[in-house]
Amino acid sequence: MKEEVVAVRRCAVRSVVVAGLLVLGGAAGVQGRPALAQEPPAQGYEQEVGQEAAQEPAPEAAPGPDEADVGYHGRVSLERGQLRVWLVPQNDGPAALPDATLRVRLSAELADRQELSAGCVRAGSREVVCETGPLPMHGYGRHIGLLLALKEPVPEVVVRIDTWWNGGASDRNLSNNQHAVLALDTGDSYAF
Structure with missing residues (x-):
């Protein structure tokens, strides 16, 4: 029986196989031995299997048709409230x-009036959202340029960029579509 337990522990669906063995063994016995239901399980065996299963990462599922990896790359600059x-x-x-x-979120308030690029709208006192247009597989969307006037000049602003909506597609890699950039009021460009 010990060889069977070792094989079960190496299997990805350990708990299902063990449960199946216990049910089958309990009903008919194994190779002429008394039914497993009559034999007490090894001390702590169920706990050990449960802990082992919890420690192993689940195998990564194959990508689905509604999965994408959206990312953003660009520059931010701040100069005299712009x-x-x-x-x-x-x-x-x-x-x-x-x-x-x-979505583009700022640590400073936007001026009341803004002239935004096509496909962009203001979503709050410190937020703007923009559509990307179609994003082909392994391709790029439209270039987005914003000139945002701040309510009052500040020495620095934190700009956060992330995905607000992606049509319900799953994205396993969030590191390339969530950015926080600190821009100082120097006119220098800060890349992300």
């Missing part, structure tokens, strides 16, 4: 997206 944001959305696949929406 914040410039230029970025390009990118999709590393495995599926294309018909559209997505990115």
Whole structure:
């Protein structure tokens, strides 16, 4: 019986196989031995199997048709109360997206009046959202350029960029679509 337990422990669906063995063994016995239901299990065996299963990571599932890896790359600069944001959305696949929406959040308030690029709208006193347009698999969306006027000049501003909506697609890699950039009021560009 010990060899069977070792094989079960190496299997990805350990608990299901063990439960099946216990049910089958309990009903008919194993190779002429008394039924497993009559034999007490090894001390702590169920606990050991449960702990082992919890420690092993689940195998990574194959990508689905509604999975994409959206990312943003660009630059931010701040000069005398004017914040410039230029970025390009990118999709590393495995599926294309018909559209997505990115969000730009600021640590400073925006001026009341803004002239925003096509496909962009103000979503709050410190927020703007923009559509990316179609994101082909392993391709780029439209270039997005924003010139945002701040309510009052500040020495620095933190700009946070992330995905606000992606059509319900799953994205396992969030590291390339969540950025926080500190821009100083020097006119210098800060890349992300």
